[in-house]
Amino acid sequence: MTLPIYLELFLTFFKIGLFTFGGGYAMLPLIQEEVIAHNWMKVEDIVNFIAVSESTPGPFAINIATYVGTETGGFLGAVCATLGVVLPSFFVILIVARVYKKFKESTVVQSVMTGLRPAVIGLIGSAIVTILLTVFLPNGFDLKAIVPQDFLVSLGITVVMTVLVFKKVHPIIIIGLSAAIGIASGFLLN
Amino acid sequence: MKDRFKNSLILFLTFLKIGAFTFGGGYAMIPIIEKEVCEKRKWITEEDILDIIAIAESTPGPIAINSATFIGYKISGVFGSFCATFGVVLPSFVIISIISLILRQFSDSLIVQYAFNGIRAGVLALLIKALVSMYKKCPKGLFSYILMGASFILAAFTDINVIFVLIGCAVAGIVNSLIIKRRVKQ
Numbered sequence: 001m002t003l004p005i006y007l008e009l010f011l012t013f014f015k016i017g018l019f020t021f022g023g024g025y026a027m028l029p030l031i032q033e034e035v036i037a038h039n040w041m042k043v044e045d046i047v048n049f050i051a052v053s054e055s056t057p058g059p060f061a062i063n064i065a066t067y068v069g070t071e072t073g074g075f076l077g078a079v080c081a082t083l084g085v086v087l088p089s090f091f092v093i094l095i096v097a098r099v100y101k102k103f104k105e106s107t108v109v110q111s112v113m114t115g116l117r118p119a120v121i122g123l124i125g126s127a128i129v130t131i132l133l134t135v136f137l138p139n140g141f142d143l144k145a146i147v148p149q150d151f152l153v154s155l156g157i158t159v160v161m162t163v164l165v166f167k168k169v170h171p172i173i174i175i176g177l178s179a180a181i182g183i184a185s186g187f188l189l190n
Numbered sequence: 191m192k193d194r195f196k197n198s199l200i201l202f203l204t205f206l207k208i209g210a211f212t213f214g215g216g217y218a219m220i221p222i223i224e225k226e227v228c229e230k231r232k233w234i235t236e237e238d239i240l241d242i243i244a245i246a247e248s249t250p251g252p253i254a255i256n257s258a259t260f261i262g263y264k265i266s267g268v269f270g271s272f273c274a275t276f277g278v279v280l281p282s283f284v285i286i287s288i289i290s291l292i293l294r295q296f297s298d299s300l301i302v303q304y305a306f307n308g309i310r311a312g313v314l315a316l317l318i319k320a321l322v323s324m325y326k327k328c329p330k331g332l333f334s335y336i337l338m339g340a341s342f343i344l345a346a347f348t349d350i351n352v353i354f355v356l357i358g359c360a361v362a363g364i365v366n367s368l369i370i371k372r373r374v375k376q
Contacts, residue, residue: 017251019353025320027252029345029352044310051309052289054316057210058282059219061252066286075287082283089251090275093259094268096249100260104244107367113248115363118334119356121324122341128317129346135310154311161315166322172213174312182308183301 005073006080012038013065013084020061021116027061029123032130040068043134054171061085153185197266198273204231205258205277212254219254223261233265254278333366 003011012034020027035041041049046064053063062082069081096103103109135154139145161174204226212219220243227233234242246256255275262274296302328334341355 015353019356020250020252021356022247022253022324025317026324028317033352047310047313048306050313050316051306052286052293054213054313056282056285056289057213058279058285059212059252059254062254062279062282063286066283067290070287070290078283078287082279085252086255086275086279089249089255090259090271092249092251093245093256094263094271096245097260097263097271100241100245104241108364109248111364111367112360113363114329114333114366115337115359115361116356117328118337119341119359121321121328122338122343123345123352123355124317124321124324125338125342126345128314128321131310131314131317135314150307153308157308157311158314161312162318165315165319171316174316175309178308178312179305180308182306182311183304186300186304186307 006076008038009069009073009077010080010084013069013081014088016065017061017085018088021113022120025060025124025127026120027064029120029127031064032127035064035068040072043130044138047131047134051175055175149185149189153181153189157181194266194269198262198270200231201262201265201270202273202277205262205274206280208258209254209278210281217253219257223257227261234261238264333362337362 016027016030016034019030032043032046035046036043049064049067050060052067053060056063062085065081065085066078069078071077073080135158136151137146138150157178161178164177165171165174208219208222208226212222220239224236224239228236228239242257242260243253245260246253249256255278258274258278259271262271264270265274337359341359344350344355345352
């Protein structure tokens with residue numbers, strides 16, 4: 001059975017919103033799983049979009065929901081996906097806001113978090129490995145399909161940028177530099 | 191009643207500003223919320239901010255939405271939380287709608303493709319940094335390491351849905367706390 005695209009977008013992003021704990025890229029594993037399973041984006045597109053999201057205002061969650069919604073269902077699609085990703089937190093917080101002292105001190109909440117925090121780290125680790133493979137082996141596991149100069153350029157960018165990121169260089173500068181190196185090496189090597 | 195309407199309008203505008211000027215989302219938003227909501231409006235205290243971060247981290251959904259909803263509710267009830275949330279979402283929504291049109295126009299251009307080839311490697315660096323800072327904040331210990339390893343392996347090498355991994359680890363967290371409690375009693 002296929003659901004109408006608007007309902008599908010709403011429900012998928014509702015699920016993503018409901019099961020994301022923690023900020024930033026905690027959402028990445030779920031996004032990867034759901035968005036790829038629906039054939040809405042490829043791993044490559046998601047990585048490209050992370051760069052777009054870092055260079056534009058607003059939270060990643062809203063940005064990617066709006067983007068996937070627009071690409072698959074136009075304006076109404078964007079509304080459905082964004083509404084979907086927002087509603088779970090909205091309702092949960094409305095409930096929690098009434099009892100938040102109790103919630104904060106609840107041992108059940110604290111024990112659940114001792115399980116969820118490491119889980120999110122493991123899941124993001126796995127999402128990053130998937131991205132690593134698409135960056136370094138874009139043509140799959142076939143060793144003959146590796147283009148040595150592309151591989152080396154990617155490796156160089158990753159190493160240099162990782163060093164810069166840990167020196168607290170701003171993400172937008174990282175993205176700009178990576179783009180410049182990508183363009184320069186693209187024209188020089190091809 | 192009139193105050194409530196006025197407050198909700200201010201909430202909307204304040205969070206509109208927060209949504210429009212925070213790059214990177216989530217945690218990047220906290221200092222701006224502090225400045226706008228604590229210092230300027232005196233709606234909540236610094237201590238409330240710490241509570242909000244703690245709650246946002248242990249409830250589902252993006253931190254931006256969690257904190258907007260929470261602060262909105264504290265200032266002027268359900269309508270306030272609607273206004274704050276709508277405000278924080280709107281800028282991203284508009285900007286990304288426009289950007290997706292632009293991206294579609296340029297996605298075939300060679301220069302854009304080369305740029306993104308480089309950018310993907312740069313994003314990898316950003317993600318590695320994000321992972322390391324999350325790891326630093328996470329409580330360490332054998333139990334944590336086992337769950338990290340297990341969820342990594344399940345996600346990387348099996349087809350098990352991420353949601354089931356999360357539910358499983360939440361249950362493991364409860365069971366672990368019960369065991370610790372029992373041991374302490376004995």
